[in-house]
Amino acid sequence: MRPDDRKYTKAHEWVLLDGDVALFGITDFAVEELCNGNEGDLVYCDLPEEGRTLEAGETFGEIESVKAVADLNAPIGGVVLETNEAIEEHLEILSTDPFKKGWMVKIKPNNKNLDGLLTAGEYEAYVAEKAH
Amino acid sequence: MDTAALQETPLHDVHAALGARMIDFGGWHMPVQYGPILDEVRTVRNACGLFDLGHMGRFHITGPDAIKLVDKVATNFCAKIPVGAIRYALFCLENGNPIDDVLLYREEQDVFIVVNAGNLERDLAHLQKHAEGMDCEVIDQSRELDMLALQGQHSEAILQRLVEDCDLSELKYYRYTWGTLCGIPNVRISRTGYTGEDGFEVYIPPSSSKVVWENLLVQGADLGLKPIGLGARDTLRLEAGMALYGHEIDDNHNPIEAGLSFGIRFAEEKGDWLGREALLAVKADPKKQLIGITTDGKRVPRQGHKLFRGDTEVGYVVSGSVSPTIETNIGTAYVTLGNEEVGTELELDINGKRQACVVAPQPFYSRTRK
Numbered sequence: 001m002r003p004d005d006r007k008y009t010k011a012h013e014w015v016l017l018d019g020d021v022a023l024f025g026i027t028d029f030a031v032e033e034l035c036n037g038n039e040g041d042l043v044y045c046d047l048p049e050e051g052r053t054l055e056a057g058e059t060f061g062e063i064e065s066v067k068a069v070a071d072l073n074a075p076i077g078g079v080v081l082e083t084n085e086a087i088e089e090h091l092e093i094l095s096t097d098p099f100k101k102g103w104m105v106k107i108k109p110n111n112k113n114l115d116g117l118l119t120a121g122e123y124e125a126y127v128a129e130k131a132h
Numbered sequence: 133m134d135t136a137a138l139q140e141t142p143l144h145d146v147h148a149a150l151g152a153r154m155i156d157f158g159g160w161h162m163p164v165q166y167g168p169i170l171d172e173v174r175t176v177r178n179a180c181g182l183f184d185l186g187h188m189g190r191f192h193i194t195g196p197d198a199i200k201l202v203d204k205v206a207t208n209f210c211a212k213i214p215v216g217a218i219r220y221a222l223f224c225l226e227n228g229n230p231i232d233d234v235l236l237y238r239e240e241q242d243v244f245i246v247v248n249a250g251n252l253e254r255d256l257a258h259l260q261k262h263a264e265g266m267d268c269e270v271i272d273q274s275r276e277l278d279m280l281a282l283q284g285q286h287s288e289a290i291l292q293r294l295v296e297d298c299d300l301s302e303l304k305y306y307r308y309t310w311g312t313l314c315g316i317p318n319v320r321i322s323r324t325g326y327t328g329e330d331g332f333e334v335y336i337p338p339s340s341s342k343v344v345w346e347n348l349l350v351q352g353a354d355l356g357l358k359p360i361g362l363g364a365r366d367t368l369r370l371e372a373g374m375a376l377y378g379h380e381i382d383d384n385h386n387p388i389e390a391g392l393s394f395g396i397r398f399a400e401e402k403g404d405w406l407g408r409e410a411l412l413a414v415k416a417d418p419k420k421q422l423i424g425i426t427t428d429g430k431r432v433p434r435q436g437h438k439l440f441r442g443d444t445e446v447g448y449v450v451s452g453s454v455s456p457t458i459e460t461n462i463g464t465a466y467v468t469l470g471n472e473e474v475g476t477e478l479e480l481d482i483n484g485k486r487q488a489c490v491v492a493p494q495p496f497y498s499r500t501r502k
Contacts, residue, residue, distance in 0.1 A: 036153045036165055036168075038165075038167060038168035038169070038171075040168050040170060040171075041168055041169055041170070043430065043431075043454055044430045044431055044432070062483070064431065064432060066170060066363065066367075066453070066454050067164065067165075067169060067363050067366075069434060
């Protein structure tokens with residue numbers, strides 16, 4: 001079971017509210033789709049500039065593996081406070097710990113309503129369906 | 133992914149059991165990788181790899197006019213190919229642009245042709261249309277004849293362990309022969325491939341595919357033989373400077389500007405053929421050229437990225453990959469003439485961000501060039 005302290009999107013991002021800030025990342029399923037469990041297959045991760053305002057659903061970056069490029073989309077809107085620079089040099093973090101050390105962007109959300117997003121249980125069911 | 137509509141090769145279940153990641157490739161459910169793609173590339177460069185090519189199309193053109201038909205629709209000069217030899221060619225339309233690129237296996241009277249999976253239906257209709265009024269028949273053998281490739285420096289040693297009655301060391305590059313493979317008589321064996329390494333392609337009944345696949349993996353284990361997916365195959369062919377339909381060539385990209393003139397024969401004796409006039413015009417006055425690029429930047433060139441020289445847009449990328457063999461990111465691109473010289477410094481535009489790249493000699497990798 002994936003962490004139930006946060007919400008998920010069908011594009012395999014997660015968002016975790018923590019007081020006045022929120023963290024975005026991508027799920028283990030997204031990483032698996034990109035690199036099939038081979039962390040060496042990830043080659044690049046592009047994260048946004050600090051201070052940038054993101055709308056919900058807006059593409060804020062890209063992640064690239066040997067054979068594919070995927071957009072990174074904001075689960076909710078807000079202003080970028082910080083990005084996880086460790087990822088850019090150590091992409092393997094995304095394979096080993098996508099839900100904690102693998103956070104990508106810290107934002108100041110313009111709204112903390114996560115109602116439209118999937119719970120961990122709903123996301124599990126969605127992924128299970130996709131895997132068939 | 134809705135995989136129900138996809139076609140499966142006779143080895144589909146074998147790939148699944150090996151834990152391969154499967155994708156839709158030209159309407160087929162095919163293994164893109166069994167492990168890390170870059171490791172699979174290295175396996176083929178340093179040892180040997182086994183590929184399921186069941187998705188590719190295989191045609192047999194038979195009858196007194198078989199060679200005449202091929203010389204009408206294909207760019208190479210089929211009548212001049214020695215019996216037992218194989219040549220690269222393209223099927224072009226009148227406008228000179230290809231509907232596919234193919235290998236022609238010349239027989240005494242007939243021609244055996246291997247085509248790309250995604251173009252099979254179009255190729256077949258094209259051949260059948262132009263065969264009207266000719267004394268020959270175009271037979272799609274794709275379902276009654278499966279295809280495997282063994283690629284890498286140990287290919288000959290491994291395959292010979294399973295082949296009776298023919299000495300593979302005597303089979304030259306781009307030639308084929310017939311042998312008994314795993315007890316199956318009359319198997320077509322060609323010294324061909326799409327990786328830049330020495331290797332073979334074999335054509336077997338689908339009922340024998342699993343037996344041959346498994347025997348090869350067992351017999352080749354001590355020499356490092358492993359199954360290789362289509363992901364590594366794409367990187368291998370790109371490193372070796374080989375075109376892929378849908379990238380370097382397609383409905384809008386002619387083979388002259390793609391650097392494929394070695395597969396085109398304008399000789400008068402060949403007679404007129406589809407696309408000849410248009411390609412002669414391109415040859416006389418080309419507008420652009422396919423080049424190789426390397427980049428030290430982190431991003432991998434991808435089809436569709438634009439290329440700039442200073443502020444001027446000069447071209448676009450058609451293929452790209454990480455290259456474990458030359459240890460940099462590589463790509464192929466079309467540039468307007470004047471920008472093709474090796475060493476020319478260009479910039480990739482990747483979603484508005486620039487990354488330096490340089491025109492590199494082709495091919496990126498050659499096993500014979502030191």
